[in-house]
Amino acid sequence: MPARLSHPAFAALLIALAAQLLFSINLARPSKPVFDEVHYVPAARTLLTLERPANIEHPLLGKELIAAGMAVFGDNPIGWRAASTLAGTATVTGIFAILMLLFGSVRTASYGAAFAVLGNTLYIHARIAMLEPxxxxxxxxxxxxxxxxxxxxxxxxxxxxxxxxxxxxxxxxxxxxxxxxxxxxxxxxxxxxxxxxxxxxxxxxxxxxxxxxxxxxxxxxxTFLPAFFYAQDAMTPGGLIPFQFEMYARQTQVLSPHPYQSGWMTWPLELRPIWYLYEPVDGAVRGILYVGNPAIMWGGLIAVGWLAWRWWTTRDARAGAIALLWIASLAIWAVIPKSLGFYYYYYLSGIWLCVALPAAFHLRAHGERDSAMFWFGCIALGLFAYFYPILSAAALPSDQAFNHWMWFDSWR
Structure with a gap:
């Protein structure tokens, strides 16, 4: 590898530019709000005008960032989603940094960043105005x-x-x-x-x-500072703490059953992905299926198990920390008092799998170059390309085209 390419900062910059380009292609497609954009885009629009509180079950920062994109690019699909693309790129770069700091290998860090991009879920959330990115x-x-x-x-x-x-x-x-x-x-x-x-x-x-x-x-x-300047129901210093209790009450309210709901124990096997979009829009039938790349989501579970075993047998702190990070990220949902769960809550856990996979390959090969990670990356890339039409809202040939990607009945 040329010396310049092997320099961590240069490699990270190239990865960031490539990720940002990928996330930005056809960003305005579809031209209508998708899935929970119907909640967060209006909330960001209201926040831009400092009119009144909106979408108060969550803190403000995510909506402030969506609003910032709208302030720069306008109240349109690009404006709604622009900040999310930057957040997606920052996440990919952060994965690179974590692996570089842990293992000191540009190759291992680069594969982790690539797995994050190819994992499907980060790509989808880097192109939608939701809080997860x-x-x-x-x-x-x-x-x-x-x-x-x-x-x-x-x-x-x-x-x-x-x-x-x-x-x-x-x-x-x-x-x-x-x-x-x-x-x-x-x-x-x-x-x-x-x-x-x-x-x-x-x-x-x-x-x-x-x-x-x-x-x-x-x-x-x-981050609550803008709320003090609302035209209606402005925040006061004495109201900041009571507002946290109001948010808690809204987040823990009992909700009606939802066709896409799923329990946290099912998320690692991605038994119930979510159709963020499937309908005629912009002149064609288009779909966005929130489903992880099976190679990364299922292969990552093996990596976590192997890292836990390695920690148990060798006391390798890096292996144990990465395995525990994934386990803890999922355990959060076992104790959070929410009445409904959805597969996209697993988003961060899925990202930690993109740390676990290259870490396991690196430790298995004792830091030496090993073709196994390359071939695994090829499989992940192939599956990303296979799912790409229903990740990117590409035009589909018919309203029954979704059957091509339905591996299980629970995916429908």
């Missing part, structure tokens, strides 16, 4: 920043740790499901710091936990 971008970025601080010079550890805290706080300001990652990070930091004093040099355990908590809460709170 921003949630993932901030969580992945936060994890990368905390790892960056881990082996930094003593004079840079604290500022990089603070960056991680800010990003995790902003993730929580998109959706509350990011909050457990702050707790995970605190527990992992204390456990690792107790055994390895050379990591995060100069950052004591108590100071690190306090900074993580205080900075993340402050970052979260700042």
């Amino acid at each position: 921003f949630l993932a971008a901030f969580v992945v970025g936060g994890v990368a920043a905390l790892l960056w601080a881990m082996r930094s010079p003593p004079d840079r550890v604290t500022r990089r740790w603070v960056l991680g805290a800010v990003l995790l706080g902003l993730a929580t300001a998109v959706k509350w499901t990011a909050a457990p990652y702050i707790a995970f990070a605190s527990l992992a930091f204390v456990a690792i710091r107790a055994r390895r004093h050379d990591l995060w040099p100069g950052l004591a355990a108590a100071k690190g936990v306090i900074l993580l908590g205080v900075i993340s809460v402050a970052a979260y709170a700042v």
